[in-house]
Amino acid sequence: MASIRIAGCTGALVAGGKATRMGGLPKGLLQVDGEPIAARALRLFRALFDDALVVANDPVPYAALGARVIPDALPGKGAPSGVHAALAAASTPWIFTAACDMPFLAEAPIGFLAGLRAGAPAVVVRWGGRLQPLHALWSRACLPVLEAELRAGDPSLQGLARRVGARVVEEAEWRAVDPLGRAFENANTPEDAARLGLSR
Numbered sequence: 001m002a003s004i005r006i007a008g009c010t011g012a013l014v015a016g017g018k019a020t021r022m023g024g025l026p027k028g029l030l031q032v033d034g035e036p037i038a039a040r041a042l043r044l045f046r047a048l049f050d051d052a053l054v055v056a057n058d059p060v061p062y063a064a065l066g067a068r069v070i071p072d073a074l075p076g077k078g079a080p081s082g083v084h085a086a087l088a089a090a091s092t093p094w095i096f097t098a099a100c101d102m103p104f105l106a107e108a109p110i111g112f113l114a115g116l117r118a119g120a121p122a123v124v125v126r127w128g129g130r131l132q133p134l135h136a137l138w139s140r141a142c143l144p145v146l147e148a149e150l151r152a153g154d155p156s157l158q159g160l161a162r163r164v165g166a167r168v169v170e171e172a173e174w175r176a177v178d179p180l181g182r183a184f185e186n187a188n189t190p191e192d193a194a195r196l197g198l199s200r
């Protein structure tokens with residue numbers, strides 16, 4: 001059980017990618033400490049948030065996890081399609097998004113992000129010189145902006161963060177809760193999976 005609750009927020013696992021660099025394996029099923037990444041994430045989401053869902057265009061790998069699995073509403077644009085679907089489907093004013101290949105989600109860093117929500121349309125960390133929009137908080141105010149951008153072209157989530165005026169957490173600030181940036185670690189290739197200690 002989590003020691004904090006983050007009200008008005010849905011945890012959304014973005015899991016609709018092709019995982020070509022991982023040979024098409026549903027990356028959320030990679031195991032961390034003997035548990036699929038997706039199951040671990042949903043367990044954390046249920047403890048922290050009002051609701052939890054998975055955005056995946058193939059629901060089969062995630063069907064057994066007991067969470068609502070939704071497809072992209074505006075498919076074909078990568079992770080922005082997933083964030084859009086989550087914002088459109090959530091019944092809460094906020095969503096927390098995480099990629100399905102992030103094995104080290106943790107309560108304290110997510111709580112830190114949530115503590116910065118007031119007055120911001122989104123909260124995104126800059127780590128390693130790059131905004132990290134797949135471990136971020138997005139408010140419903142971002143939905144019409146992202147929807148218009150998806151209909152018009154091929155937007156990036158980093159661009160969306162800038163355009164909505166997201167609260168950007170700089171690296172020095174983030175180090176207080178996550179000194180090594182573990183939250184943003186993700187497994188794109190079998191080599192990444194091995195480095196992060198993940199198994200099939």
Ligand SMILES: Nc1nc2c(ncn2[C@@H]2O[C@H](COP(=O)(O)OP(=O)(O)OP(=O)(O)O)[C@@H](O)[C@H]2O)c(=O)[nH]1
Pocket residue numbers: 014015016017018019020021022055056057072075076077078079081082083098099100101134188
């Ligand atoms: N819902 C949804 N999620 C996506 C989509 N594309 C990528 N994602 C997710 O976004 C996160 C980051 O995706 P990437 O790792 O960059 O892309 P990927 O398609 O999973 O992998 P590659 O094919 O190897 O690039 C992962 O959790 C993906 O599952 C999409 O079109 N829809």
